[in-house]
Amino acid sequence: MHTLLVARTVRGLEPLVAEEIGGAVRHRHREVWFRRTVPDAGVLGLRTADDVLLAAAVAGRIGHTKAALTRLRAAAREVDAAAVVALKAAFGGSPEVKGVDVSASFLGRRTFTRYDIEDAVGAELAGRLGVPYHSRRHGPPPPCTLSWRVSVEGDEAVIGLRIADRPLHRRPYKIATVPGTLHPPVAAAMARLAGLERARSVLDPCCGAGTTLIEARASAPSPRYLGADLSPEAVRVAAGNTADADRIGWLVADAGRVPLPAGSVDVVLVNPPWERQVAAGGLLSADHDRLWRELRRVLTPQGRVVALLPDAVEPPGFAVDRAIRLSLMGRHPAIAVLSPPARRGSGR
Incomplete structure (x- = not known):
């Protein structure tokens, strides 16, 4: 058996998601299609993906007029919905069916x-399963419904069923949040790019x-991980989100004066507060570049920084080794892998 699955992702992360999966059949906008020969609950552990779906149908000749709804309705009618639900359970999802x-x-x-697409497909799938259909046209669906997704790109549509009970990006550890909190798959992508396998110490100065x-x-x-933030409330929330974790600590500190010795940090992961959702505070409010000077100070000679930046411009004192442009909440930031220019010229 070769099961086709679809991983949904932040735009720009498709190659990293394919890398984490271990190979891809194809990429589409915010999608990575891949196959599994046997049911594998491990797909629910993908960290760079927003969600993962079982591809129940792929339909072509989806035009730009309302005639496309007839094509989509016919594709949904051909889905063996009960078999897809059973496959969902084999991949680690719940077999419970209370609605669609x-x-x-x-x-x-x-x-x-x-909404026209959703209603055309949803009514057919619910009918096949003999359960109610809950249209999003009238608001969020109730809990415990089977969540299907339809995405149309060009003249091709895929109808998929979410395996997990909720999107993968909704992490269970995130019991509380603060303004400007980072999207977990983007954070996972930053960690993946950092190459943490040989790191001994990792710092986030704006945690x-x-x-x-x-x-x-x-x-x-x-x-060993250390997170610091100027906000005591943020540090309290971070500590609460990691109540059961070891090798990770939190402290209240200004990112412009990190209380660590010079040359003591192997990797820095940072999402700086450059006047977006959160304004820069403390020493950074008067001098944004102070952050980069401080990171240069605490890094080991072979250290690196992975930062989420408003653009891919090189911060002072660093060179961009790699940058991945994202589309995120209407903005286009870049994940940048940074190293001191002197190290780049050393032949490494």
Whole structure:
């Protein structure tokens, strides 16, 4: 058996998601398609993906007019919904069926809305399963419904069933949050790019709710992690989100004067507060570049920084080794892997 699955992702992270999966059939906008020969609950452990779905149907000739709804309705009618639900359980999802909801998206101009797609497909799937259909046109669905997704790109649509009970990006550890908190799959991508396997110490000087270090620790449990933030409330929230974690500590500190010795940190993971959702405070409010000078100070000679930046411009004192442009909440930041220029010229 070759089961086709679809990993949903932040735009720009598709190659990293494919790398974590271990190979891909193809990429689409915010999607990585891949196969498994046997049911594998491990797909629910993907950290760079927003969600993972079982591909129940792939339909072509999806045009831009409302005639496309007839094609989608016919594709949904051909789905063996009961078999897909059983496969969901084999992959580690719940077999419970109390109702059906559908979420849809498409690229380009169409003469129909996402709700038209959802209602066309959802009514057919619910009918096949003999359960109620809950339209998102009227608000969020109730708990414990089967969540299906339809995405249309060009003239091709895929209908998929979410395996988990909720999207993978909704991490259970995140019991509390703060303004500006980082999207967990983006944090996981930053950790993946950092190459933490040989690191001994990892710092986040603007830790917020702790997401970046929690994701890093999930991928590499050996280093010692330290998160600092100017806000005592943020540090309290981060500590609460890691109540059961070891090798990770939190402290209230100004990112412009990190209370660590020079040359003591192997990797820095940071999402600086450059006047977006959170304004820079403390010593950084008067001098943003002070952060980069401080990171240069605490880094070991072979240290690196992975930062989420508003753009891929090189921060002072660092060179960009790699940058991945994202589309995130209407903005286009970049994950940048940074190293001191002197090290780049050393032949490494």
